[in-house]
Amino acid sequence: MNDHMVAFVVLMYSVSVGAQQNPVISFISKERVVDIGGHVALHCTVLYSDNYPVLWTRFDSDNPSNTFLISKDISLIVPHRRYSISYNRENATYTLLISKIQEIDAGLYQCQIILGPVGKITADVYVFVRIPPVISDNSTSSVMASSGTTVLLFCYARGCPKPRISWRREKNELLPTGHAVFEGNILTIPNVTKYHRGTYYCVADNGVGKGARRNIGVEVEFAPVITIDRKYYGQALQYDMDLQCHIEAFPSPSVIWMKDGVQLNNNQHYHISLFSTADEFTDSTLRVITVEKKQYGNYTCKAMNKLGSDEKNIELIETVNIICPPACGLNVVSVATCSQVSVFSIVWILLTLFHLK
Numbered sequence: 553m554n555d556h557m558v559a560f561v562v563l564m565y566s567v568s569v570g571a572q573q574n575p576v577i578s579f580i581s582k583e584r585v586v587d588i589g590g591h592v593a594l595h596c597t598v599l600y601s602d603n604y605p606v607l608w609t610r611f612d613s614d615n616p617s618n619t620f621l622i623s624k625d626i627s628l629i630v631p632h633r634r635y636s637i638s639y640n641r642e643n644a645t646y647t648l649l650i651s652k653i654q655e656i657d658a659g660l661y662q663c664q665i666i667l668g669p670v671g672k673i674t675a676d677v678y679v680f681v682r683i684p685p686v687i688s689d690n691s692t693s694s695v696m697a698s699s700g701t702t703v704l705l706f707c708y709a710r711g712c713p714k715p716r717i718s719w720r721r722e723k724n725e726l727l728p729t730g731h732a733v734f735e736g737n738i739l740t741i742p743n744v745t746k747y748h749r750g751t752y753y754c755v756a757d758n759g760v761g762k763g764a765r766r767n768i769g770v771e772v773e774f775a776p777v778i779t780i781d782r783k784y785y786g787q788a789l790q791y792d793m794d795l796q797c798h799i800e801a802f803p804s805p806s807v808i809w810m811k812d813g814v815q816l817n818n819n820q821h822y823h824i825s826l827f828s829t830a831d832e833f834t835d836s837t838l839r840v841i842t843v844e845k846k847q848y849g850n851y852t853c854k855a856m857n858k859l860g861s862d863e864k865n866i867e868l869i870e871t872v873n874i875i876c877p878p879a880c881g882l883n884v885v886s887v888a889t890c891s892q893v894s895v896f897s898i899v900w901i902l903l904t905l906f907h908l909k
Contacts, residue, residue, distance in 0.1 A: 573600040575665045579645070580675035587682045587760070591651040594677055596663030597644055604665050608637065608648045611660040622648065655681055658712065684761030685715035691754060692768050698859065699774040703741040703748070709756035709764060716758065722751040746774045746802070746832075775860030776801035778853060786871035787843050791879035795838040795866050797853035802832040805855040809838045812849060821847065839878065840868060 579597035586592045598606055605624055612618035621629045623637040626646075636649045650657055658681040665673040688708040697703045709715040719734040721727055727734050728741045728748065741748050749772040757763035777800045787793035799805055809816045809824055816822045816838070823839040834855075840847050848870050854863040874880065 575599065575601040575604050575667070575673060577663060577665065577673055577675040580663055581677045583678040583680065585680045585682060586653050588653055588655065590653050591649065592653060592657075592679060594648045594650075594661055594663075594679070596646045596648075596675060598646065598663070598665055599644055601644075601665050604667060606646055607664040607666060608646070609662045609664060611662065616660070650679075653681055655683055657681055658683075680712055682760045683710075683712045685709045685711040685756035685758050685764040687754065687756055687764045687766045691766060693766070694769040694771070696771050696773065697744050699745055699772055701744055703744045703770065705739040705741070705752060705754070705768055705770070707737055707739075707754035707756070707766065707768075711756070711758045711760065713758045713760075715756040715764075718755045718757070720753045720755065722753070725750070727752075741770070744770075744772055746772050746800075748772060749802075749832075771802065773802050773857075773859055776805045776855035776857060776862045778855055778862045778864045780853070780864045780866060783865070784867050784869060786869045786873075786875060787840070787879065788871055788874045789845070790842050791874055793840045793843055793868060793875065794878050795840065795851055795853075795868065797836050797855075797864055797866070799834045799836065799853075799855040799862075800832055801834070801855060801857050803857050804828070804831075804834065805857040805861075807834065807836045807853070807855045809836070810852040810854065811847075813852075843868070843870075845870075 576599050577596060578599050579595065581593075581595045584592045584594070594608070596606070596608070607624050608622040610620045610622060612620070622635060623629060626637055626639045628635055628637060634651050634654075636651075638647045638649070639645070640647070646663065648661070658679055661677050661679055663675045663677075667673065686709060688710060691707045691709075692705045695703055695705065705719070707717050707719070709717060717735065717737050719727060719736075719739045720732065724732055726732060727739070729739075739752065749770050752768045752770060754766045754768060755763060756765070779798045779800075781796055781798075785793055785795055795809075799807060807824075807826060809822070816824065818824055821841055821844075823841060825837045825839070827835045827837075829835060836853060838851060838853070848868050851866045851868060852863050853866065855861060
C-alpha cells in the first residue's frame with residue numbers, strides 16, 4: 553500500500569470517528585418532595601446512547617456508599633412491585649416511577665450512561681420524603697432535681713423537613729426564660745425551685761401532619777415549709793382540742809409534735825394524724841384529749857426531710873368558753889358554725905330539747 557492509499561484510509565477513519573456523537577444526558581428531573589404514600593416520576597433524557605447501557609441507581613441518604621441498582625435500560629434489576637421503568641423513543645427519555653412512597657425511598661437517585669469498565673456519565677436527582685415529626689428516644693422524659701441546681705431539658709426530633717422544636721408549660725405558665733414559648737433543643741432552668749416543678753411540653757413541628765409532643769415531668773426536691781392557721785388555740789378544761797399545721801415538702805417529710813421540747817406520741821392524752829393531700833402537701837393534726845391544766849402551753853410542729861427541716865410553734869391556752877369543734881361532738885350543736893359556746897348555752901339547748909319531747 554502506497555503513501556496515498558494510507559493517507560486516504562486514515563482520513564476516512566478520522567471522518568468516521570468525528571461523525572460519531574458521544575452520549576450525553578440532556579435532561580434530569582429536578583429534586584422531588586413527596587408525601588408518604590404518594591408517587592414520584594423521575595425522568596432522564598439521554599442522547600446518542602443506543603450502544604450504551606443506561607442505569608438508574610439510588611444512594612442511601614444515611615450511608616452514601618450503599619448503592620442500590622434499580623434498572624438497566626427498560627428492565628428492573630430486581631423486580632419490585634413499587635418500581636417501574638419505561639422508555640419514550642420520541643424524546644429518548646427513561647422514566648423511573650416509584651409508587652406508594654415510603655421513608656426508605658428518600659435519597660439520591662442517579663441516571664447513568666455506562667461508557668466502559670470505569671467510565672460513565674451521570675446526572676443526579678434528590679427525592680425528599682415528607683415525614684411527620686417523631687420525637688427521638690434520647691429526649692428527656694422526666695427529671696428529678698434538688699432545689700438550687702441547674703436543670704437541662706433535651707428534646708430532639710426527626711422528620712422531613714427538619715422539625716422545629718419549641719417548649720411550652722402546662723396551663724401556659726411562663727417558662728424560666730420569662731416567655732410562654734421558647735424555641736430550641738435545650739431548655740435550661742437555672743437555680744431550680746419548687747415553683748419550677750410541673751409538666752413541660754416539647755413540641756416538634758415541620759408542617760407535615762399534626763406534629764408531635766412529649767410531656768416532660770419536672771419534680772423538684774425541697775426542704776419542708778410549714779404554715780399554721782393561727783398561733784394561739786384556746787379550749788376549756790376537760791374538752792378536746794385540735795392543733796393543726798400544713799407542710800409543703802418533697803420528698804414527703806417526717807412530722808413530729810413536741811411540747812416544751814419533748815416529742816409526743818399517741819396515748820391517752822394525745823393523738824397525731826397525718827393527711828397527704830398531694831405528693832408535696834401534708835396536713836397534720838395534734839388532738840389534745842380531755843385537756844388538763846398541765847397540757848396548756850407551747851407545742852411545736854416539726855417536719856424534716858433529706859434537704860432540711862422547718863418548725864412552727866403553737867400555744868394552747870385555757871378559756872372559759874368551750875370551742876367547737878371538736879369539743880361539742882356531733883348533733884348537739886351545729887358544727888358548721890364552729891362558734892364558741894358557753895356552758896350555759898349547752899345546758900339551755902339540752903333543756904329545750906327535753907321540754908320539746
